[in-house]
Amino acid sequence: MADAHPFSGEPATTREAIMQATFHALREHGYAGLTIQRIGDHFEKSKSLLYHHYDSKDELLLDFLEFMLAEFEQAAPDDDLPPREHLDAVLDHALAAKLPDDQREFTEAMVELRAQAAHDDRYRDHFTRSDETFREEVASIVRDGVNAGVFRDVDPDDVASFLLTLVNGAMNQRVTAEETQTGDVREEVEAYVQSRLLADE
Structure with missing residues (x-):
């Protein structure tokens, strides 16, 4: 990204x-x-x-x-990356520990627009499609990893939905709260990847 x-x-x-x-x-x-x-x-x-x-x-x-x-x-990250590195690239971008000022301001703007989806179907339609784009990207990466034997035989769609929810929550928190622990969240996600996704060697 x-x-x-x-x-x-x-x-x-x-x-x-x-x-x-x-x-x-x-x-x-x-x-x-x-x-x-x-x-x-x-x-x-x-x-x-x-x-x-x-x-x-x-x-x-x-x-x-x-x-x-x-x-x-x-x-989006290069599709030619191996599944593990590809997933890491997506998560490192979405859950960066610190955002430069311009990226933070951009994230603030997107969160404010997303709030309009609560009462406007046009915004809800957009963010539904936006979420689906991210979900499909992650599910495809996980599916490739399962097929390659890198990831366990998990449901790619369930994993993608979980990570989407976590990323959206982190994005909202980092611009609506005084302090965030996005770096700590990224570490916990890494623990999830290792314990839940990575196949036993």
Whole structure:
């Protein structure tokens, strides 16, 4: 997975520029204080382009989330990695002990948007698909490990669901609580991998 959010460089297209402006405005104002006008303040081109492409703040934010889902899929670890190393790469990224400031701000923005799914079906649909993308990736890794004899004969879907729930919980805690022990959680996950997943040598 990428080590930084996709808005750290210069945008190559108008859509990328809009997505970058949306990220910076969301980070600055939060969901409640966000308006298309405030997104426009971070957009170097004509603000009329925003109103031309999007009728509302939520329509723009839902496109932002679609953009992020595509970025996540492209930034996934190399499929050519062996199953154990592949799983480690995913977990090391998702459960990093410390986040750089820009990644923390990005995580805060995503958690705030995810909260909208509690009462908006459009957001719920997006995050359901986003979760399924992560779940399928992990299940595929575990399945490959089982077939290769690296992992025990576990149910890949059950393992993936467990790890998804843990990662989502860690992501929410690290941006909504004063202190987090994500590094300790990563160590416990490693103990789980060794005792539950790794096949006996």
